[in-house]
Amino acid sequence: MKLNTKRIILFLCFVSFSIGAQDGTKLIAWKPIDDASGYQIQVKEKTGKIVIDKKIDTPYHSIEDLPSGVYLVRTAPLNLFKKPAVWSVWKDLEVIISEPPLVVTEEEKPIILPKSETKSEKTISNLTIEGEHFLDATQVDLSKKNESLPILSKEVKSAERIDIKVDTTEAKSGPYDLTVTNPYQKPKVVSNFLQVEEPKHTTLTDSKQEPSVSQKIIPKENPETKKTKVAVPKGKVFHDYTYEEMLAFLESDVAVNCKHTKVPALTLSECHKTYVILNFSSEDNHSVFEFYKLISENQSNRISAYQFFSTNCSPKFRPALERMELQSKNRSNLDPDERQSLLQELTKFRTCSR
Incomplete structure (x- = not known):
């Protein structure tokens, strides 16, 4: 198998760009x-x-x-x-x-926000939404059916954080969904994100407390991370890594001097302010980059990676095969076009003997 070893330039601004450095x-x-x-x-x-x-x-x-x-x-x-x-x-x-926004939540239970006991007493809640791909143009909505909570202010602190102030003074009790929308992207909806509750009877001491509530969403711990942490193996070729070992490698292989991209450091040749240059001088570099696409949130990235691994399958890239097998088991979560592509390329990948 012969790979094209020419360096690929991925532009982030001023010019059109290829898949890799950013998608959207x-x-x-x-x-x-x-x-x-x-x-x-x-x-x-x-x-x-x-x-x-x-x-x-x-x-x-x-x-x-x-x-x-x-x-x-x-x-x-x-x-x-x-x-x-x-x-x-x-x-x-x-x-x-x-890009499609991502939201991380603390746990399955919704955030609890209070209502004031009287309409003359304002109840303002400060919330921090954490996730990825947030922009100044990102829209935030908290609603249930035809009811929306008034958002008094919204401040995008970074691509990973949005601070909002919510007025629950006259809100109806019950669960509310969070909807985060980026321009030209499908909205990200988090069901039962928060719960508005009727005020509890308070003592005289309690009534002196400030009515505002400050809540912060902390990233949810992935159940898989509660297992024994997988270490990056030493002296093992990438093709023989397990799926979990490759994930551990990508987590550790961060381009610390190229913060505007999440592309694995191994696959980077140069990093510039507005673009990066990829290094595909070896099969390992190319395969690691395609695995990075395989676990991407972007559907076109994943489909492209399916095709790459089914074609460049000698030797088989084990972490990609394990990932595709896992996706096949959960294929009901994929749309019909991706599901068809996955099954077609996975069949070729399994039987590859070249």
């Missing part, structure tokens, strides 16, 4: 402006030619169809007459990757 929808975004009736966005080439000039309702815009190149961008909020109020200065276009 490319967009540009800016801080929303209160009372704006919409926005106008203009993108121009370095030559001065305007290639995008649109009025939109959202403080972000997809640039999936923008050809590769270097651009400048400016935006303006629209007034009541849908006219630009004031333009920002022209600046280099910076691309944000919108």
Whole structure:
């Protein structure tokens, strides 16, 4: 088996990119402006030619169809007459990757939020949502059926954290679902995320306490991590790793000097501010990278990896085979297209004798 050893460049901004460094929808975004009736966005080439000039309702815009190149961008909020109020200065276009958001929760039980005993007494709860792929444009909603909790403020602290203030003063009791939505992505819904409860009878001492409640969501401990921790084996070739051993290797193989990507350090050749260069100079490097895609949240990544391992199957990459066997057992969770691809490529992978 002969692999292409050319280095692959994965661009994160200014140009279109291949799968690997980040996956998702490319967009540009800016801080929303209160009372704006919409926005106008203009993108121009370095030559001065305007290639995008649109009025939109959202403080972000997809640039999936923008050809590769270097651009400048400016935006303006629209007034009541849908006219630009004031333009920002022209600046280099910076691309944000919108990926499906992930949310980590503490446990199966919902967070408990109280109601106030009287409507004149406000009950404000501070919540921290932790996860991945959060943006300034990420939308957060707490609702049940047609009832939504008022979110007084939302602050995206980082790609892994959002702080919100919720008013439960007049909320109806019961469970509420959390919905986190990134632009152009399917919403992430966490059922029964929190529970609003009627106030309990308090003593005089208790009534002097502040009505606000501060809760923080702590990442849930994976049941598998309660087992004996798997160590990265020494003197063992990657093809012979178990699935758990390969996961342990990826967890330890972090590119500490390239924080904008989660690509395994082994497979990185160079790291730049806006892109990374992959190193496929060996079969091991390529196979480890494809395994990284195999466990990705991105469906197209996984399907591509199925095809890679069923084709490049001599010798068999054991951790990939074990992972695909596991997915096959849980294939009811996959959509029909991926399920069909998995079963087809897994059959070829199992019987490979080249």
